[in-house]
Structures are given as structure tokens and as C-alpha cells.
Amino acid sequence: VLPKFDWERFLRTHHVDAAPSGARQVVVHCPFCGPDDPSHHMSINLDGRGWRCWRAPESHFGRAPTKLVQKMLGCTIEEALRITGADAPPPPPTSEALVANLARLRGQAAPAPTRPRRLVLPEKFHPLTQDDERSEPFWHYLTEVRGYRASEARWLAEAYDLHWAVTGPYAWRLIFPVRDRYGDLLTWTARAVGATAKLRYKQPPDDLARTPAPRTLLGLDWLWRAPDPRVLVLCEGPLDATRITVSGASMGVWATCLFGLNLSADQRDLILELAAARFPRVALLLDATADRDRLRIARQLTPLRLALPRLPPGSDDPGELTAAQAAQLCLEMLD
Numbered sequence: 149v150l151p152k153f154d155w156e157r158f159l160r161t162h163h164v165d166a167a168p169s170g171a172r173q174v175v176v177h178c179p180f181c182g183p184d185d186p187s188h189h190m191s192i193n194l195d196g197r198g199w200r201c202w203r204a205p206e207s208h209f210g211r212a213p214t215k216l217v218q219k220m221l222g223c224t225i226e227e228a229l230r231i232t233g234a235d236a237p238p239p240p241p242t243s244e245a246l247v248a249n250l251a252r253l254r255g256q257a258a259p260a261p262t263r264p265r266r267l268v269l270p271e272k273f274h275p276l277t278q279d280d281e282r283s284e285p286f287w288h289y290l291t292e293v294r295g296y297r298a299s300e301a302r303w304l305a306e307a308y309d310l311h312w313a314v315t316g317p318y319a320w321r322l323i324f325p326v327r328d329r330y331g332d333l334l335t336w337t338a339r340a341v342g343a344t345a346k347l348r349y350k351q352p353p354d355d356l357a358r359t360p361a362p363r364t365l366l367g368l369d370w371l372w373r374a375p376d377p378r379v380l381v382l383c384e385g386p387l388d389a390t391r392i393t394v395s396g397a398s399m400g401v402w403a404t405c406l407f408g409l410n411l412s413a414d415q416r417d418l419i420l421e422l423a424a425a426r427f428p429r430v431a432l433l434l435d436a437t438a439d440r441d442r443l444r445i446a447r448q449l450t451p452l453r454l455a456l457p458r459l460p461p462g463s464d465d466p467g468e469l470t471a472a473q474a475a476q477l478c479l480e481m482l483d
């Protein structure tokens with residue numbers, strides 16, 4: 149049983165013109181009729197018994213408030229569900245579930261699912277924020293090799309939930325968990341902290357990840373709840389993004405990365421969604437040598453009018469900017 153929706157409060161807070169019409173009943177303009185309703189033909193029962201339009205009682209009616217709220221506000225069904233306090237309907241069965249059901253009906257074993265439903269970080273990964281003397285080389289990497297101040301490194305460890313490992317396939321790597329906007333783990337990317345590793349970044353194989361990194365963006369959970377978002381900066385790698393965000397977050401400049409120099413269709417959708425909902429500006433900040441990639445990605449992102457900031461003279465990698473240079477660049481992007 150759903151909690152009763154408070155129609156009176158809703159009508160009041162949304163400044164809906166409502167007239168009383170008998171006990172526990174009000175009438176409002178019918179949003180389904182629109183201009184065809186000359187006055188107030190939509191009748192709403194305040195005790196949750198339903199709503200009905202007297203111009204079209206056969207089609208404009210319902211019991212649950214969601215559909216009417218959605219129409220009145222012109223919002224999405226998800227927003228209306230949130231406002232009316234109803235849970236989202238269960239998702240339609242996936243093709244995997246359908247195949248499994250079919251297999252069961254035929255008396256066969258269901259095939260193994262192709263993607264894990266939930267992903268957790270391996271036990272060999274340790275949070276950088278936790279006191280552990282074995283984490284020393286990773287702090288050293290951030291402060292001495294990458295040039296972060298100690299306070300910036302601590303902020304990054306916390307904000308990006310950085311992890312480290314000294315055993316297993318990700319040994320001596322700084323690990324960036326990659327999460328969706330709700331904070332669920334999709335995959336991770338692990339940066340070698342030593343100079344000798346063949347692979348700079350290492351990610352789990354695609355069949356282990358819920359979403360491979362090149363099909364998502366770093367820091368989506370932050371990007372969706374960042375206070376006062378102003379500029380979304382697209383970079384190539386995680387350490388480019390962290391360099392910008394650590395200096396820019398306080399000004400509303402937040403960076404993410406594409407995990408390479410290609411923009412996937414999924415990444416494009418995520419960026420357009422963030423731009424529409426939150427970030428009035430989007431900038432593309434790649435290495436100075438990546439001119440052709442910059443043009444190609446900017447073209448892929450039309451209709452956005454991307455800002456294409458220039459790195460300061462003498463530097464060709466956003467990840468290697470000093471804190472002062474990064475802050476200066478963020479200020480320029482705000483203009």
C-alpha cells in the first residue's frame with residue numbers, strides 16, 4: 149500500500165488554481181484537455197480515491213496521482229514518481245531473464261548471465277584513506293611524482309575513493325573505482341605507480357566489468373551531485389581529470405575523463421545528459437599534441453558548443469599542470 153499522497157500540499161506548493169467542490173474534493177483545470185477545458189473540469193479526491201475529468205470521464209481519470217502530477221507539471225514519469233512518493237515500477241525483464249525463463253520451460257539449465265549484477269572491489273584493494281604503512285608509495289606517487297600538495301592528495305583519496313594494491317594482478321597500482329551516478333561500481337582503472345610497468349593503466353576484462361571504462365565516465369556520482377556545477381571538463385585520463393577537479397571544484401569546474409582519445413556513443417549520451425541537466429558549459433581539454441582528436445571529438449559532440457581551452461605555453465599535458473596553472477585555466481574556462 150502506498151503512502152497517501154498529500155494533494156492539498158501539492159496543489160498549494162505548485163500554485164495550482166483549485167476550487168473546493170464538496171467535501172474532500174477539489175476541481176482544477178484539466179491538463180489533459182488543455183485549452184479545451186474552459187474552466188475546472190478535473191475533479192480530485194483529496195483522500196486519494198482518484199481523479200476524473202468531467203469533460204472526458206472515460207479517458208481522463210485515474211486512482212494513483214502519478215499520471216496527473218506528471219501532466220500537470222510537464223515532467224518526466226520518473227520525477228512524477230519521486231514527487232508522489234511511489235517507487236519506480238520494476239524494470240522490464242531483460243533479454244537474459246527471458247532467455248533463462250524460456251530455457252527453464254524447456255527443461256534446460258539457464259545459461260550463465262553474461263554480466264555480474266553487482267560488482268565489488270577485490271579484497272586485495274585497500275582504501276588510500278585508511279591508515280596503512282604499505283600505502284606510503286602511493287602517497288609518494290601523488291605528492292612527489294604527480295606534484296599534488298598533501299592536502300590535495302588527501303582530498304583526491306577521499307573524493308575519488310582511491311584504492312591501492314601491493315599483491316595480485318593490480319599490485320603497485322593506484323586504483324580509481326568507476327561508478328555510475330548512483331554510486332554502484334561499474335569497473336575500475338589502475339594506474340601503475342612505478343616507472344617500469346608496460347601498461348600505464350590496467351582495467352578488468354570486459355566480461356568482468358559491469359560497464360567497461362570506455363563506455364562510461366569517471367566520477368559520475370560526483371558530477372550528478374556536485375554543488376553549483378558550472379563547467380564540465382572532458383579529459384583523456386583520470387590523472388588529467390583529478391588535476392582539474394582538485395583545483396576547480398570550489399569554482400564549479402569539474403572534470404571527467406574518456407579513458408582514452410575516443411568518444412563512445414554511451415559517453416556521448418552521458419555528456420549530453422549532464423550538459424542538459426546540470427552543466428551550462430562543457431570544455432574539452434586534451435594533450436597539446438592531440439589536435440586531430442580534439443576536432444573529431446568536438447564534432448561528435450555537436451550540438452554542444454564546446455569550449456576548447458588552451459594549455460599554458462610550455463605544458464602539453466593537463467595532468468602535469470601545477471596547481472596554480474590548473475586554477476588559472478579553470479578561471480579562464482569560467483569566463
Ligand SMILES: [Zn+2]
Nearest residue numbers: 178181201208
Ligand atoms: Zn479532461
